[in-house]
Amino acid sequence: MLKLYSFGPGANSLKPMLTLHEKGLDYEQVLLDPRKFEHHSDWFKKINPRGQVPALDDRGHIITESTVICEYLEDEWPTEVKLRPDASWERADMRVWTKWVDEYFCWCVSTIGWHRYVGNMVKGLSDEEFEEKVKNIPVVEQQVKWRRAREGFPQEMLDEEMRKISYSVRKLDDHLRDHEWLVPSMYTLADICNFSIANGMQHGYPELVNKEDTPGLLRWIEQINERPAAKKMFADVPREIRHEDAKK
Amino acid sequence: MLKLYSFGPGANSLKPMLTLHEKGLDYEQVLLDPRKFEHHSDWFKKINPRGQVPALDDRGHIITESTVICEYLEDEWPTEVKLRPDASWERADMRVWTKWVDEYFCWCVSTIGWHRYVGNMVKGLSDEEFEEKVKNIPVVEQQVKWRRAREGFPQEMLDEEMRKISYSVRKLDDHLRDHEWLVPSMYTLADICNFSIANGMQHGYPELVNKEDTPGLLRWIEQINERPAAKKMFADVPREIRHEDAKK
Numbered sequence: 001m002l003k004l005y006s007f008g009p010g011a012n013s014l015k016p017m018l019t020l021h022e023k024g025l026d027y028e029q030v031l032l033d034p035r036k037f038e039h040h041s042d043w044f045k046k047i048n049p050r051g052q053v054p055a056l057d058d059r060g061h062i063i064t065e066s067t068v069i070c071e072y073l074e075d076e077w078p079t080e081v082k083l084r085p086d087a088s089w090e091r092a093d094m095r096v097w098t099k100w101v102d103e104y105f106c107w108c109v110s111t112i113g114w115h116r117y118v119g120n121m122v123k124g125l126s127d128e129e130f131e132e133k134v135k136n137i138p139v140v141e142q143q144v145k146w147r148r149a150r151e152g153f154p155q156e157m158l159d160e161e162m163r164k165i166s167y168s169v170r171k172l173d174d175h176l177r178d179h180e181w182l183v184p185s186m187y188t189l190a191d192i193c194n195f196s197i198a199n200g201m202q203h204g205y206p207e208l209v210n211k212e213d214t215p216g217l218l219r220w221i222e223q224i225n226e227r228p229a230a231k232k233m234f235a236d237v238p239r240e241i242r243h244e245d246a247k248k
Numbered sequence: 249m250l251k252l253y254s255f256g257p258g259a260n261s262l263k264p265m266l267t268l269h270e271k272g273l274d275y276e277q278v279l280l281d282p283r284k285f286e287h288h289s290d291w292f293k294k295i296n297p298r299g300q301v302p303a304l305d306d307r308g309h310i311i312t313e314s315t316v317i318c319e320y321l322e323d324e325w326p327t328e329v330k331l332r333p334d335a336s337w338e339r340a341d342m343r344v345w346t347k348w349v350d351e352y353f354c355w356c357v358s359t360i361g362w363h364r365y366v367g368n369m370v371k372g373l374s375d376e377e378f379e380e381k382v383k384n385i386p387v388v389e390q391q392v393k394w395r396r397a398r399e400g401f402p403q404e405m406l407d408e409e410m411r412k413i414s415y416s417v418r419k420l421d422d423h424l425r426d427h428e429w430l431v432p433s434m435y436t437l438a439d440i441c442n443f444s445i446a447n448g449m450q451h452g453y454p455e456l457v458n459k460e461d462t463p464g465l466l467r468w469i470e471q472i473n474e475r476p477a478a479k480k481m482f483a484d485v486p487r488e489i490r491h492e493d494a495k496k
Contacts, residue, residue, distance in 0.1 A: 058337070064344060067343075068344055071339075072337070072339070075336040075339055076336035076337075089324075091320070091323055092320040092323075095316045096312060102347065103350065103351055
């Protein structure tokens with residue numbers, strides 16, 4: 001039995017979750033609560049020593065890193081639904097897009113997300129309580145990020161990340177105006193991995209993602225949301241961050 | 249006929265070059281000269297609009313991004329020499345390592361490399377000449393990096409990158425003391441991609457990579473250098489940056 005440890009259906013957690021749903025694979029969903037720092041708890045660090053979700057347990061093999069999990073599912077659990085092209089150059093095209101989301105797009109969106117939500121989440125803690133939490137984080141760069149979120153990110157960094165978000169949104173829209181999917185011939189892991197970061201930006205960044213400025217990107221976001229697998233997933237798995245909260 | 253556009257056998261250019269040699273595939277090598285900014289020239293941007301090497305031309309299909317090219321070669325050109333495991337979980341393990349080198353290890357080493365070499369390369373140019381070069385760089389973040397290399401990277405950034413390099417070297421050595429290869433059961437693209445960044449650190453960072461502190465890492469670097477494919481590659485393809493220069 002497949003078992004997926006993750007947060008709710010957003011960002012990196014969404015990638016394998018949507019892949020599993022698209023492929024119609026049965027799996028057990030173990031939701032961790034980021035507000036309780038459950039991913040930094042001892043029990044979970046026994047599963048992933050880096051204290052990061054998502055992580056997939058497949059008959060005792062632990063697979064980590066969201067994009068790696070998605071390709072793993074294609075390798076190990078081939079289904080009639082194919083989310084990876086057969087042609088090698090299309091496969092390469094897919095990987096250029098999943099690499100881009102992992103190295104660029106997800107980071108700028110993540111910093112602003114941390115600025116908006118995580119900052120508020122940890123500001124209520126006393127210094128002592130906060131240090132107690134940080135101590136449990138195994139990755140140094142993550143410790144730095146938690147501290148920055150609490151102190152407030154430098155404005156210069158926020159401006160730079162917003163520039164990167166604008167660029168990313170433009171890049172996706174330029175492509176999606178002329179193509180149904182990122183790899184033009186079919187819906188692939190490239191769409192799933194980029195959608196996982198882009199979905200919700202029409203609410204969180206309405207000044208950037210809207211009908212006038214990014215019709216291609218918006219069409220694609222809506223089109224993926226309308227897929228039966230996505231509908232089922234969003235109906236089945238609760239989200240922990242709601243757009244209403246995001247606007248506060 | 250396969251055609252590889254690249255710099256000499258170091259860093260990202262080394263990844264597909266060593267993969268091609270290990271697989272024994274015939275290919276045409278087109279060496280670009282970074283000192284002449286050839287990768288930002290119009291002729292090359294027609295091949296890769298991002299102005300980055302390596303890029304592979306396979307019968308008119310252009311494949312970019314070094315790690316993606318390596319997996320492409322495994323997908324499209326299967327050979328008796330296999331550089332990717334058959335078992336899905338080992339494949340995932342391989343991709344966690346190649347993702348790590350792309351997202352973490354290569355960046356810290358690259359910044360220090362730019363600080364040491366590229367800075368000197370562009371300091372001789374007049375402001376006008378330099379701006380003329382920067383104008384041709386299609387990726388904004390690369391423009392920023394060229395400017396930083398000319399002005400000098402902030403000391404704080406250099407310190408942070410050196411911290412990451414120390415961490416990376418430790419991580420590799422910890423693993424390689426107990427395992428012959430990164431994916432324990434076989435030599436894979438994980439080794440090739442990490443070796444491409446690590447090779448030469450025994451000369452460029454002797455205080456970090458040496459027999460006493462990192463015996464596992466050093467053994468692995470030497471072992472890969474001794475492979476017939478690596479020996480043939482280094483004999484055939486000239487390097488543009490020599491260790492003697494690196495020490496100046």
